[in-house]
Amino acid sequence: MKIALLAGDGIGPEIMAQARRVLDALELSDLDLAEADVGGAAYRKHGHPLPDETLAIARDADAVLFGAVGDPGCDNLERHLRPEQAILGLRSNLGLFANLRPAKMFPGLEDMSGLKPEIAREIDVLIVRELNGDVYFGEKAMRVLDDGRRQGYDFMSYAEDEVRRIAHVAFRAAQGRGGKLCSVDKANVLETSQLWREVVIETAADYPDVELSHMYVDNAAMQMVRNPGQFDVIVTGNLFGDILSDQASMCVGSIGLLASASLGERQTQYGTFGMYEPIHGSAPDIAGQGKANPMAMILSLAMLLRHSLGLEDKAAQVEAAVAKALEDGVLGGDLGGTAGTAEIGDAVVARL
Numbered sequence: 112m113k114i115a116l117l118a119g120d121g122i123g124p125e126i127m128a129q130a131r132r133v134l135d136a137l138e139l140s141d142l143d144l145a146e147a148d149v150g151g152a153a154y155r156k157h158g159h160p161l162p163d164e165t166l167a168i169a170r171d172a173d174a175v176l177f178g179a180v181g182d183p184g185c186d187n188l189e190r191h192l193r194p195e196q197a198i199l200g201l202r203s204n205l206g207l208f209a210n211l212r213p214a215k216m217f218p219g220l221e222d223m224s225g226l227k228p229e230i231a232r233e234i235d236v237l238i239v240r241e242l243n244g245d246v247y248f249g250e251k252a253m254r255v256l257d258d259g260r261r262q263g264y265d266f267m268s269y270a271e272d273e274v275r276r277i278a279h280v281a282f283r284a285a286q287g288r289g290g291k292l293c294s295v296d297k298a299n300v301l302e303t304s305q306l307w308r309e310v311v312i313e314t315a316a317d318y319p320d321v322e323l324s325h326m327y328v329d330n331a332a333m334q335m336v337r338n339p340g341q342f343d344v345i346v347t348g349n350l351f352g353d354i355l356s357d358q359a360s361m362c363v364g365s366i367g368l369l370a371s372a373s374l375g376e377r378q379t380q381y382g383t384f385g386m387y388e389p390i391h392g393s394a395p396d397i398a399g400q401g402k403a404n405p406m407a408m409i410l411s412l413a414m415l416l417r418h419s420l421g422l423e424d425k426a427a428q429v430e431a432a433v434a435k436a437l438e439d440g441v442l443g444g445d446l447g448g449t450a451g452t453a454e455i456g457d458a459v460v461a462r463l
């Protein structure tokens with residue numbers, strides 16, 4: 112079983128180190144780990160945020176564990192050299208179009224939510240975010256108009272097959288959960304969303320057992336804080352899913368808790384090839400201070416064990432250890448506590 116470890120920038124290496132300790136503690140046999148540079152760290156060393164060698168190592172693995180990329184020192188580089196292009200490049204080159212972002216309240220953390228505890232308690236949502244299309248991958252440029260004004264543009268689009276394949280993933284996910292799927296779009300304004308909605312409705316014919324609803328994204332953002340318990344599975348595009356998942360994270364207490372799996376179609380002998388990462392970024396404001404909460408990273412490792420290595424029991428073991436640490440009051444600064452990155456790692460390892 113080969114896992115590529117791409118730590119990246121900012122808090123990436125700090126949280127990756129803790130996930131690595133958890134992985135080591137599981138004592139899996141036949142494990143082959145390959146580290147590679149990515150993001151700003153790779154740019155500084157190799158002149159590119161996603162060197163060919165890193166992509167090859169990721170491609171060659173059964174799964175990729177990814178920390179975070181983003182480096183304020185690189186923000187003025189040409190866009191194709193910026194650290195964030197590495198994560199976009201990995202997602203597209205590896206065909207990882209389905210991003211699963213679960214957000215569930217951990218018992219005992221209700222008071223940490225930005226919501227009232229009785230509302231927060233109900234959150235158990237899976238956001239299925241399309242990851243290979245939308246405005247993130249459309250033609251984009253900055254140009255000067257005839258009258259001399261600068262204009263930036265980004266082309267938003269979805270082709271019907273792109274919508275259909277993510278819709279299938281979401282309907283199947285709903286079948287395995289509460290049987291409800293809410294498709295989030297902006298079909299009242301955007302043609303991209305109009306097509307999205309039509310294709311989701313067409314796809315629904317294959318899933319009569321799933322209750323499908325539609326919601327405009329502005330309303331969805333509001334409902335996520337008004338009554339998040341109403342959602343079971345949400346399916347949405349790349350941009351809306353990015354935003355709604357950060358929002359959902361604060362409903363459960365912290366962005367330091369939310370993991371994700373990015374999956375495509377490739378099957379290995381162990382499971383589905385995928386890349387696993389926290390939903391947060393490189394958090395430069397706390398990088399190097401031992402303050403980052405590694406739980407989202409560790410929970411991403413659990414998703415990797417489940418989806419890519421077929422090790423459901425190990426995944427559940429890791430998730431239970433994280434839940435127990437939280438229940439025992441091991442809280443990072445993001446959750447109002449004092450535990451540092453390594454201390455949280457210690458606590459999880461001790462509870463495996």
Ligand SMILES: NC(=O)C1=CN([C@@H]2O[C@H](COP(=O)(O)OP(=O)(O)OC[C@H]3O[C@@H](n4cnc5c(N)ncnc54)[C@H](O)[C@@H]3O)[C@@H](O)[C@H]2O)C=CC1
Binds near residue numbers: 389
């Ligand atoms: N997948 C990726 O690699 C992503 C990269 N980014 C990049 O990361 C950089 C920073 O972006 P921001 O907008 O600040 O988003 P961010 O998610 O890195 O941080 C937002 C806020 O949450 C806090 N935070 C994030 N993760 C935390 C953790 N594990 N424990 C405790 N606190 C945590 C940060 O300290 C910050 O105050 C940028 O360069 C951005 O482009 C942003 C999102 C995703």
Ligand SMILES: CC(C)CC(=O)C(=O)O
Binds near residue numbers: 195198199353390391
């Ligand atoms: C850095 C972005 C490209 C990605 C992002 O914010 C995310 O995937 O959550």
Ligand SMILES: [Mg+2]
Binds near residue numbers: 353354357390
């Ligand atoms: Mg994001």
